[in-house]
Amino acid sequence: MQTLKRVPKAAFIAGYGALLIALVVMIAALTSYRQSAEANAPAAPVRAWNPAPADAANVTASIRPGVIADARVAATSTGVAVQGTLSDAAFTDPDATGHLSRLLEQNCVDTLTLRTTDNMRFELLGFCFSTVPPQTLDELLHFGADHGADSVTVTNNLEKSGGRLATLTWLDADGEDLRPAWEEFGLRPYLDRATFEAFGPEELTIMEARPSRPHTFKHEPTGAAFREKWGL
Structure with a gap:
């Protein structure tokens, strides 16, 4: 061993x-x-995506003064913002909404805010080289103006699966008086949803229109009724 x-x-x-x-x-x-x-x-990139094309000069050169007066154009981090006055001639010019539609389609105009001479706001939001057909814009514009709407807004949320939403708002109106016109107008082509809102002294009336579904209505208190409901 x-x-x-x-x-x-x-x-x-x-x-x-x-x-x-x-x-x-x-x-x-x-x-x-x-x-x-x-x-x-290598250093991490400050921005992991390409910035939105924001050629303000090209947008300015593309605007027809006979449709959009007093245009103010500015580049932003998400494209180009345009503000101006929608001329009265735009309501009779058959190509006015065609011009607006092409302006969105040919540029990254993600904010287009126009005022009519009657002070109705007409907004197109979230459109970058995308658009809504002229006929749909024309119908929304004329319906809002003919029925005294305070604002008509079309929002493009296709990237977030929200589709294209039209929102028509009346800040001092009786929703029941407007209801027949809302129901008749309904949802226009190439829109995924439309919301009609009327703020009255005591009640907010909302109608939603969606494809292949009955219109839905909702009522919420405003003014004194709102304060009473929430104890304010």
Whole structure:
């Protein structure tokens, strides 16, 4: 039977020390490599997507003054914003809404805010090289103006699966008086939803129109009735 021999104390200390030194050197080398790799890594991009095309000069040159008067154009982080006055001639010019439709389709105009001479706001939001057909815009514009709406807004939410939404708002009107006209007008082609809102002294009336569904109505208190409901 072979007897195990004890390692001399001096040899053990020397071997153990060498092992510790090798371990320290290896850790230092790994740390240095990691710091060097992090220092040489390319910087993260400030924006991971391309900015929206915002050629304000091209939009300005494209605007027909006979349709949009006093146009103010500015580049934004999401495209181009346009404000102006929708001329009275636009209501009789058969190509006026065609001009608006093409302006959206040919440019990244994500905010188009116009006022009629009767102070109705007509807004087209979220359109960047996309549009709504002229006929739909014409019908919304004339319906809002003929029935005294305060604002007509079309919002494009196709990228967020919300579709195209038209919102027509009356800030001082009786929803029951407007209801027959709302129901007859309903949902225009190329829209996914339409919301009609009338704020009265005591009640907000809302009608929603969706494809292949009956119109739905909702009533909410306003004014004193709202304050009473919520204890204000």
